[in-house]
Amino acid sequence: MQSILEARALSKRYGNTLALNNVDLNLPKGKIVGLLGPNGSGKTTLLKIVAGLLTPTNGTVLVDNQPVGEGTKALISYLPERTYLPDWMTVEDCLDYFADFYADFDMARAREMLSRLNVPAGKRMKQLSKGTREKMQLVLVMSRRAKLYLLDEPIGGVDPATRDYILDTIIGNYDNEATILISTHLISDVEKVLDEFLFLKEGVITMHDTTDNVRETQGKSLDELFREVFRC
Amino acid sequence: MLKKLLKHDFRALSRTLVPMQIGVLGGGLVATLLTALTLRIGQNTANAGGSALLRSLIMGLCGTASVLIGVAIMASALVTLLLICYHFYRSFLADEGYLTFTLPVSTSKLIWSKLITAMVWTVINALVVMVTLIIFSVFGTTSNGIVNLEVLQAYRTFFTEILPQASQYVNVPVMSVEIVVIGVLALASQLLEIFFAIVIGGQIAKKHRVLAAIGMYLLINMGVGMISTAFMSVVAFGEGVSSMALETVPEVTRFMTSTFGWYGVLFAGLAVGFFFLIRSIFKKNLNLQ
Numbered sequence: 079m080q081s082i083l084e085a086r087a088l089s090k091r092y093g094n095t096l097a098l099n100n101v102d103l104n105l106p107k108g109k110i111v112g113l114l115g116p117n118g119s120g121k122t123t124l125l126k127i128v129a130g131l132l133t134p135t136n137g138t139v140l141v142d143n144q145p146v147g148e149g150t151k152a153l154i155s156y157l158p159e160r161t162y163l164p165d166w167m168t169v170e171d172c173l174d175y176f177a178d179f180y181a182d183f184d185m186a187r188a189r190e191m192l193s194r195l196n197v198p199a200g201k202r203m204k205q206l207s208k209g210t211r212e213k214m215q216l217v218l219v220m221s222r223r224a225k226l227y228l229l230d231e232p233i234g235g236v237d238p239a240t241r242d243y244i245l246d247t248i249i250g251n252y253d254n255e256a257t258i259l260i261s262t263h264l265i266s267d268v269e270k271v272l273d274e275f276l277f278l279k280e281g282v283i284t285m286h287d288t289t290d291n292v293r294e295t296q297g298k299s300l301d302e303l304f305r306e307v308f309r310c
Numbered sequence: 311m312l313k314k315l316l317k318h319d320f321r322a323l324s325r326t327l328v329p330m331q332i333g334v335l336g337g338g339l340v341a342t343l344l345t346a347l348t349l350r351i352g353q354n355t356a357n358a359g360g361s362a363l364l365r366s367l368i369m370g371l372c373g374t375a376s377v378l379i380g381v382a383i384m385a386s387a388l389v390t391l392l393l394i395c396y397h398f399y400r401s402f403l404a405d406e407g408y409l410t411f412t413l414p415v416s417t418s419k420l421i422w423s424k425l426i427t428a429m430v431w432t433v434i435n436a437l438v439v440m441v442t443l444i445i446f447s448v449f450g451t452t453s454n455g456i457v458n459l460e461v462l463q464a465y466r467t468f469f470t471e472i473l474p475q476a477s478q479y480v481n482v483p484v485m486s487v488e489i490v491v492i493g494v495l496a497l498a499s500q501l502l503e504i505f506f507a508i509v510i511g512g513q514i515a516k517k518h519r520v521l522a523a524i525g526m527y528l529l530i531n532m533g534v535g536m537i538s539t540a541f542m543s544v545v546a547f548g549e550g551v552s553s554m555a556l557e558t559v560p561e562v563t564r565f566m567t568s569t570f571g572w573y574g575v576l577f578a579g580l581a582v583g584f585f586f587l588i589r590s591i592f593k594k595n596l597n598l599q
Binding site: 126129130131132133148149151152154156158160161162163164166171175178179180 | 311314318400405407411413414
């Protein structure tokens with residue numbers, strides 16, 4: 079199977095802290111993959127390296143066989159765990175911004191999603207609630223026809239009803255050829271949509287398997303397995 | 311992509327800088343009007359044999375208005391620069407960096423866009439300040455009539471007499487081009503030096519990044535000062551400036567052209583150096599927290 083993301087001997091050190099330790103990773107095209115681990119396990123660091131926001135201390139990352147750079151940024155749609163849209167921008171400004179820079183941005187899809195999520199078009203970012211801003215960012219990210227989606231805690235800040243809509247949106251709006259790498263703590267919410275999962279513990283990938291395999295061979299849900307593996 | 315970056319950078323900065331420039335111009339007009347009125351009242355009071363105290367008071371008001379306009383104009387240049395720096399900081403080193411650095415655009419274009427926008431706005435601010443000062447000097451400094459004919463005559467003299475006279479000694483069009491080119495290079499190198507300090511400050515400090523950037527700027531500026539002095543001393547020594555008589559027109563012209571040229575080389579070198587240092591940090595050592 080063709081690979082969309084490949085990491086070899088990837089490490090990232092912050093001072094004395096080793097956030098990622100010699101990570102080897104290979105993600106196929108067309109899968110929804112859960113990046114799961116407790117706080118501080120290195121999930122965000124891994125996503126930021128792939129997105130090109132952090133420089134690894136060691137190792138290499140290839141996205142669709144290209145090293146991280148200008149070319150891979152056109153293939154990746156990244157949703158960080160923080161709000162990054164400038165306060166002064168209106169919803170329309172944000173749409174215009176994404177349409178200008180991303181050739182794969184689908185404006186009609188974005189408008190439709192915004193309307194369903196009741197995000198007011200004329201409002202500035204500073205006038206929106208934190209949850210609505212997060213929805214706005216998710217809409218922008220999922221309205222691209224990217225090859226690789228990196229979603230860092232996409233459902234962390236929204237209510238359970240919206241959570242379901244967002245998960246439906248994620249599943250319903252990506253091409254079968256695209257891969258979604260989704261980092262979250264809310265495993266029971268996302269487990270139904272995951273094809274594969276990665277357990278990340280103290281910067282090391284301790285498990286990479288399919289969710290079906292866990293259910294079939296161990297008779298457990300992913301949530302149960304996570305609680306067992308990461309029990310304090 | 312550079313065009314699109316410029317479009318969005320101009321949009322972001324125009325939001326605050328357009329009203330500010332309008333404010334400077336408007337404030338200048340108001341101050342001009344107030345000063346002109348004050349002068350007239352003072353003149354009328356003097357003619358009518360008014361008290362010395364009243365005349366002093368009027369003079370004081372006139373002086374205060376002049377000082378205020380000067381402070382406002384100087385502050386506008388500083389505020390323009392601060393807003394440009396803040397835009398750079400937010401775009402690259404704050405949360406907005408998550409948006410900027412995930413754009414499918416080369417690092418060079420990201421920096422070019424910020425630099426061009428900053429330069430254009432600095433020039434616009436300088437022009438607004440210049441226009442405001444000209445308006446003030448022509449309309450706000452006379453108590454007889456609307457226009458200060460002496461000031462107007464001085465401007466006229468500059469263009470009709472001084473410039474033609476200067477052209478006997480130097481090639482005015484060539485020198486004008488040289489001054490513009492050096493101005494552009496000096497502005498670019500100065501802005502890139504500030505941007506570099508912001509980038510380094512953001513890299514070395516997790517908290518108090520603005521303070522770190524200011525500290526870095528002072529350090530870098532000291533280093534640049536030493537390099538500039540050393541460079542120009544070596545150049546002057548090589549050109550034999552110390553032995554130049556500077557008595558004849560060709561000697562003065564040669565000296566000026568040579569000095570301008572070497573300053574141009576210095577500013578261009580600094581600008582290129584800072585540009586590539588910033589680019590290198592963004593490309594090879596980016597660690598957005």
